[in-house]
Amino acid sequence: MTALNRALGAFYGLALGDALGMPTQSLSRAEIRARFGDITRLEDAGPHQPIAANMPRGSITDDTEQAILVGQLLIDGRGNIEPSVLAQRLIEWEAAMQAKGSQDLLGPSTKRAIEMILAGHSPEEAGRYGTTNGAAMRITPVGIAADVADPRRFIAAVVQACQVTHNTTLGISSAAAVAAVVSAGINGMDLGEALNLGQHIALQAEEHGHWVAGGRMASRISWARSISVERDKAMLADLLYDVIGTSVASQESVVVSFALAQQVAIGEMNAFEAVCMAAGLGGDTDTIAAILGAMLGACLGLESWPVAMIDTVKAVNSLALEPLVEGLLALR
Numbered sequence: 001m002t003a004l005n006r007a008l009g010a011f012y013g014l015a016l017g018d019a020l021g022m023p024t025q026s027l028s029r030a031e032i033r034a035r036f037g038d039i040t041r042l043e044d045a046g047p048h049q050p051i052a053a054n055m056p057r058g059s060i061t062d063d064t065e066q067a068i069l070v071g072q073l074l075i076d077g078r079g080n081i082e083p084s085v086l087a088q089r090l091i092e093w094e095a096a097m098q099a100k101g102s103q104d105l106l107g108p109s110t111k112r113a114i115e116m117i118l119a120g121h122s123p124e125e126a127g128r129y130g131t132t133n134g135a136a137m138r139i140t141p142v143g144i145a146a147d148v149a150d151p152r153r154f155i156a157a158v159v160q161a162c163q164v165t166h167n168t169t170l171g172i173s174s175a176a177a178v179a180a181v182v183s184a185g186i187n188g189m190d191l192g193e194a195l196n197l198g199q200h201i202a203l204q205a206e207e208h209g210h211w212v213a214g215g216r217m218a219s220r221i222s223w224a225r226s227i228s229v230e231r232d233k234a235m236l237a238d239l240l241y242d243v244i245g246t247s248v249a250s251q252e253s254v255v256v257s258f259a260l261a262q263q264v265a266i267g268e269m270n271a272f273e274a275v276c277m278a279a280g281l282g283g284d285t286d287t288i289a290a291i292l293g294a295m296l297g298a299c300l301g302l303e304s305w306p307v308a309m310i311d312t313v314k315a316v317n318s319l320a321l322e323p324l325v326e327g328l329l330a331l332r
Contacts, residue, residue: 001301003332006186007144007325011067012310013275013297014140014290015321018063019313020279021286025061026050029241029282039280042312051103058309058316062097062104063137063290068324069093070161071141075327079145079157083123083164087114090165107134107248113165127167128210132248135166135175137287140294141324142175143182145331148197151204154183159208168209173217174250176205177258178291185298186332192265194299195225195258215251220244224259231268237281246283253284257291264296271296271304 023045024032036043042057052061069089073081091114094106106114109130116126139161146157158176166172180201184194203218224244229236240259245252260274269277274296278289297304313319 001188003186003329004326005301005303006188006298007329008321009297009300009302009304010140010144010182010185010294011297011321011325012302012313013271013293013305014067015060015064015293015313015317015319016305016309017275017278017289017291017293018060018286019058019316020275021289022052022055022059022061023049023057024279024282025052025284025286027282027285029237029280032280032282032285036280039276042309053103056316058312060313060317060319061286062107063287064317065093066090066134066138067140068321070138071144071324071328074141074145074331075324079331081160083160084117086161087117087123087126087164090114091118107132109171110134110165117164123164124167127163127165127171129168130162130166131168131170131212131214131250132166133174133250133253133284133287133291134248135162135171136178136250136254136291139175139179140182141328143179143294143298144186144325144328146179146183147187147332148180148183148201149187151201154180155201155205155208158205162209166209168212169206170212170214170217170250172209173202173205174254177202177217177221178254178295181261181295182298185295185300189299191261191296191299194295195261195265198258198295199225214249217251217254220251220255221258224255225262227259227262233269233277236263237277241281241283246281246285246288248284248287253288254291256281256288257295260292261295264300271300272306
């Protein structure tokens with residue numbers, strides 16, 4: 001399997017997870033069950049979707065759009081992201097969303113950071129309250145462009161992409177964990193080893209950013225990966241939803257993504273089943289499924305995903321990620 005296949009697996013896995021979670025985002029698990037039953041395919045959002053009302057099946061959301069934005073900035077900057085430019089692009093992105101009438105706008109950490117930048121604060125200061133999953137959801141292109149084999153340079157690249165909105169121990173370590181799994185997968189590392197490395201890089205990345213109180217990412221990932229339910233998928237979903245949580249907090253949603261990836265690594269389910277479970281969990285389903293899809297796709301390749309569904313996501317969103325992914329790999 002080539003690095004290109006794995007990198008495409010990561011980015012299209014992110015888009016597929018995002019699209020599967022689009023109609024279920026911000027709903028409770030009970031509401032999802034009542035409306036859709038088990039998620040096994042792409043669904044229309046319907047009129048009562050609180051964020052993406054009436055969006056057609058296969059539509060992507062902010063997760064994929066902002067990852068593409070970061071990827072383009074990396075290519076334009078030849079591997080560097082200027083924090084002020086990232087802030088400006090995110091402001092422009094939200095304005096375009098509002099013009100379309102979308103409710104899918106900037107998350108709480110990113111919104112606060114950009115308001116601070118507009119008020120004259122430095123990028124380093126603006127991101128000091130960012131603890132949510134916004135940095136992790138858009139970090140996949142950094143995992144493709146930067147090689148985790150050089151941890152110091154790799155973490156520096158992650159920090160650069162996080163700093164303006166999520167310049168905290170939690171924001172940076174969660175994004176570093178996800179990016180490390182993607183980068184390790186592209187190097188050909190198997191899924192279990194890549195998850196180990198992600199956990200390890202999360203620990204190292206904690207040295208960066210403003211300290212904030214909250215469960216440590218590496219410790220929570222380690223614990224979540226130890227969950228054993230012996231093929232009882234309903235019990236697994238209960239544990240993820242009730243005990244870890246599925247909110248926008250990075251130490252919930254990112255940790256749930258790792259817990260599900262571990263179930264794939266030990267053979268309890270395949271990649272597509274895991275992403276479908278993520279999309280049906282409740283809470284921040286589109287982001288959980290997107291992060292999970294990126295990590296699994298990088299380690300298991302583009303073949304992990306149903307061809308017809310990827311084709312639908314491409315068609316509905318006029319999405320052609322190949323040139324972007326090739327550009328990111330060239331930076332690597």
